[in-house]
Amino acid sequence: MRTMSTWMFALVACVVAAAVFFFVPFIGKILGWGDYIYIASYTVLQYVVLATAWNILGGYTGYVNFGSAAFFAVGTYTTVFFHKLYPLPIPILVVLAAVVGGLIGLGMGYLTLRLRGAFFSIATLAMAVVLQTLIVNWDFVGGSRGAYVIRPASIVLFDSYIQYLFVIMLALVVIAVTVARTIERSALGYGFAAIRDDELAAEASGVPTLKLKLIATALSGAFMGMAGAPFPYFIGFLQPSGVFGLEYAVNSIAMPIIGGTATWIGPLVGAILLGTLQQVATVTISSAVNVLMVGLLLVFFVIVAPNGLVGVVQNLFRKKPGAPS
Amino acid sequence: MSAPILEVSGLGKRFGGFVALENIDLKVAPGERLGLIGPNGSGKSTLVNCICGTLINDTGTVQFNDRDLKGLITHERTRLGMARSFQLPRPFFSMTIADNIRVPLLYTLNAHRSEEQIAARCNELLGLVGLAGKATQFPRDLTQVDMRKLELARAMAVEPKLLIADEAMAGLSGSEVTDIVNLLITLNERGITVILIEHIMSAVMQFSQRLVVLVSGKKIADGAPDIVIRDPEVERAYLGQ
């Protein structure tokens, strides 16, 4: 039934992304937001990438990473670092941030994956603190003062720089979601799920659990790094306290859990819904309610619908009890 | 005896100050059906865990097909052709029955299998244990006996040369026990060496060509089943329970 090939899926994703690209300015016009619609959409898309990345480790293998903000920050600071050395085009910075994020993911995995459950999660939190301390004390990238990254006034082919950033993030969404979906249907995905269910039984079934967990931490870290790479150009002034902030760590966990962690759809849906809700709340109330709102929703879902929105919808469509199975 | 497929020598395992296994020697010939019995807590599962790499033995060696397994972790041993079922079934709860079998199929055979080959082998294994009709169900929907069968089918999916069944029949009714014994004998007839750990004596006697008895971490008997169970030391161990 669901046998669409990876290339077919990527094609469909590109078509959807193109539709979003043409559609978004109209919404901006209707709302009277002008270019602000790109700022809002960029933020939502960035959360789609972060949530999808978190889910590769947290959802597929069951290892809950509390340190997402640090990986995102590593991506942003990769850009700051190269910006100071020699400004590179953003797509190249994205690749570099993926490499750095992936390596740090690998390192974190190597140091912490012998820990299980809450201990692993606490270790990821500790790692985030260590990385933040390093950045705060690293003068070359601005230290605790922060760093200015001046974006070019214009860019070829695009109406505005913010539109360009929006398109880059849209592309990252297509890549991240396609990769996540491909993993799910591959041997890797089955291995991840086996690890999540029972590591001992997974090993006994021939699954190299440590190697797979390292692949998961590296991939997850790489995508989080990618999500961070364009951010300095987006925000203009980067502060450690901002990019290492609670909202990234909390949203990266809450969005997949609220959407549903079993498949690629969950983080996508969760991030779009919550991200949009946050953008609306920022405009209408204040950005201060965002983390509160997410926290409350998270508690609600963990208790009432642990399989997320996707799980709720699946239950609605499942055969009624009594029907032949 | 021909060159053993499994050779355990001088194996010892402690948990803190508690000696769970002491100086165990055990040889298993290819194609053999071996019964391993002993009172509760005598160290049977611990021995299985040391053989499969779930636990690391403190002393002694485990050799499989003349290869020392020291330093190999569980999945590497599995890939050499060693499979085990767990005393308490440990299915992958989030996966369908068919996907439970698919995991070892994806991860064990070096030669890459096509999607069709995997599906076919999966059906074949589920058919073998009588779970073909339940391929799309989830483990939580299975009865005890079906759960045991799934455990065996998943072990079989690694295409093992040696299968260690740790109490595959605990809690089953008489006819269900016969089912599983027949299944294990069928597997053995296909060339798989089987070690059966079991408390149900009728099943052990029906199955085993040779019987090994563990008591308090020591091997106290090893030989033909009808002789071993009349061994006074074995009788004492069981009566003393």
Ligand SMILES: Nc1ncnc2c1ncn2[C@@H]1O[C@H](COP(=O)(O)OP(=O)(O)OP(=O)(O)O)[C@@H](O)[C@H]1O
């Ligand atoms: N991980 C462990 N830590 C500490 N002690 C253990 C551990 N595993 C087993 N033991 C102890 O080692 C002894 C042997 O246990 P084992 O499970 O091997 O027995 P068994 O022969 O399989 O028993 P049963 O027939 O009940 O399955 C028991 O006393 C048990 O309490």
Ligand SMILES: [Mg+2]
């Ligand atoms: Mg036992």
